[in-house]
Amino acid sequence: MPLPEHLIKQLVSVIIPCYNHGKYLAHAIDSVYAQSYRFFEVIVVDDGSVDNTKEVCGKYPEVRYVYQENLGLSAARNTGVKNAKGEYLVFLDADDWLLEHALEHNIGYLKSDTRAAFVAGGYQLYYEPEDKTWLIQQEITNDYYCELLEGNFIGMHAAVMYRHWIFKYFSFNTALRYCEDYDMYLQITRLFPIFYHTNLIAVYRKHDDNMSANYSGMMDYALRALSFQKKNLKNKAERKSYKKGKNYWRSYYSRKIYDNLLGNLYAGEVVFDRKEIEILKKYNKHLYKKFTNQPFQKYEGKRKDIKKLPMNIIRKVFFRIKKKPKLPKVKKIDLGDLERTSPFSTQFGYDRGGPLDRYYIENFLKTYSPQIKGRVLEIGDNAYTMKFGGDEVTESDVLHVDDSNPRATFVGDLSNAPHIPSDSFDCIVLTQTLQLIYDFKAAIATCHRILKTGGILLITVPGISHIAQDGWGKYWLWSFTDASMQRLMEEYFSLENISVNTYGNVKVASAFLYGMGLPEIKKRDMDIHDPHYQVIVSVSAIK
Incomplete structure (x- = not known):
């Protein structure tokens, strides 16, 4: 039986795309049923999982389970939209969870101004391998579109609540393997007002299987999502923000790639992606030089473990003897990335x-x-x-x-x-x-x-x-x-x-x-x- 119109206007559809994350799924679903705002529906879109995702859903009779062949996260979200009945939509990844007052906080903002296309809030970042948590709460007061051109300040998709009508105009871009949410934010904020606040809405679980750990892929798709906006830039401020955003994504993911390569070297588990080396060389020559000149102890692994790494880098990286660091001579300090008078972040990091x-x-x-x-x-x-x-x-x-x-x-x-x-x-x-x-x-x-x-x-x-x-x-x-x-x-x-x-x-x-x-x-x-x-x-x- 269809829901009455007055009830649909109060309903929140929580869409949970899931691909082989059955081990996390119950926690995500439970977090929805623990909400202080009680009028919601839960839709799990199984994107071709081969684990126990369907069995987990079977333990929740009220959850609507929708199966599709593996088409990717964007397609799963679009499927969720097609099956949603609510006036408001939330996309919760299966390995994340909502905090108790998430729906109550966000729906309160949207009800206060019917013009806003979506609302976004703060979130907690939970690093599972070390059981550590950080609060991610930024104060954003400038033009939201320009801020998003400069970087994705929203950060976590579950911290966002959309109005259903916005998907009459937009859908998630299935050509984007990553950063499809960033692409959506840019499209919407260019044309519609939004709300942004710092109340904590959800928890973003970081673990070894996160898609976002593919730093070279994330850089590619972040820059691609940003490039879609180039034709839409209307003034000097937007063009300046666009340029700043390109530099930000290149710098941010170059540093991530460098840290990851360095960590692998120290751990002795080295299977290099040649593309990552090339990204460093292209976008951050300083980090490329630092990496290829690392004074590591002799590598004990087998040469066959190194996938097509240029021989000059192999010689530089693997056959140096680590020496005790010495204080540099006066006027010989290499400040590297610290050679700047402005901070990397004005938001305390x-x-x-x-x-x-x-x-x-x-x-x-x-x-x-x-x-x-x-x-x-x-x-x-x-x-x-x-x-x-x-x-x-x-x-x-x-x-x-x-x-x-x-x-x-x-x-x-x-x-x-x-x-x-x-x-x-x-x-x-x-x-x-x-x-x-x-x-x-x-x-x-x-x-x-x-x-x-x-x-x-x-x-x-x-x-x-x-x-x-x-x-x-x-x-x-x-x-x-x-x-x-x-x-x-x-x-x-x-x-x-x-x-x-x-x-x-x-x-x-x-x-x-x-x-x-x-x-x-x-x-x-x-x-x-x-x-x-x-x-x-x-x-x-x-x-």
Whole structure:
């Protein structure tokens, strides 16, 4: 029986294309059924899988299962559109999942303005091999079309909710093996308004089988999707953004290819793709030179493992003896990619895989996760409360500076909050906030007042950092050291109940200032501690 018109206008169709990702599929489906917004349908498009995809779907009677011969991701999405009944469409890859309020957040934006073709939000990047998570939340205030010409700031397709009517005008390009979503964003934003926000919508799982790990292919198709827009450019600003985008994709994937080649060399599992070597040579001669002159230890593998690698590179790479690095002589330092006065990212590295400082912040909170329990107050949102406290949290409160956040249980300035009751909280999570508060001493006094006896205050503050270039920049007032935080905390908490720590070293501090992302720095370098270069300062204090 067809749905009544008034119900269709409320329905969200969640389309899950799946190709041999049956092992992940149940998690994706469960995340839809856990949504706070309850009026949805789930359509799984099996793109010719030979694993247990059909069997997994069979465990969910309400899921509509659609099978097609293997035609690729674009074709699977188009099939999903044809089978969707809802006014709103979400495309969730089978190896990703939605966060609890994903549909509620996005449909709220679209209902507020019927002109918008789609809405997109922030997401979490989950790196499965190392069980690490980063938050990807960018503030974008410029022209969305120009921003997308310069790079794909949306990043994750499941963070997008489309209006169904937009697919009367567009379909996913089946000629694009990768970046078909990027192509869609460009087509739509050129002609229609959209919404963009930083609420967390979904989790993007990175693992060894991701299509996006094919860096040379990703570069090809990103540039191809971008090139489709060349004929549409109308003014100088768009042409400038287009040129900037071409340079960005070449630089971004050249670095990815270089890091991948280098990692393979060190691991001793070397099967080279000649195309990747040629891409480095064509688009990034500096990285090409660095790769072909690496001082590696002698390669122990067999020559037959190397697929048609030019002999001059084989000689350079495999038969050098690794030497202990020496300090370069004065005026002989090779700055390479750092020979620039502008950063790689002005978004703290959010657009390069996630900020470096989040690694330290989340490790700190993970250490204290057993104390994140009972009634917990967090500033801005409760993402860290729920991530690190989970089921141990009995009541989660959020303090926001104004009433723009519908999930806030308290509104106001932490430095002047008499309306928050005293002796109320078992834990307060105060991350990367104190630098935005002019009277930070009063904010700490408030925290001490509203904590229960035995309650814990968990703080992180920036040390070495650039100033935010979005709307928060005008509120960015302070940076801190371990010494300043120690003296501050001693004014309100007993010395024996205070623990102050620092994180970082000169390499991480420099990379953070340049806006490099977390995937661009090795974990072993992140874990080296030099107290003279304090990127993050953490504090735990018990009342």
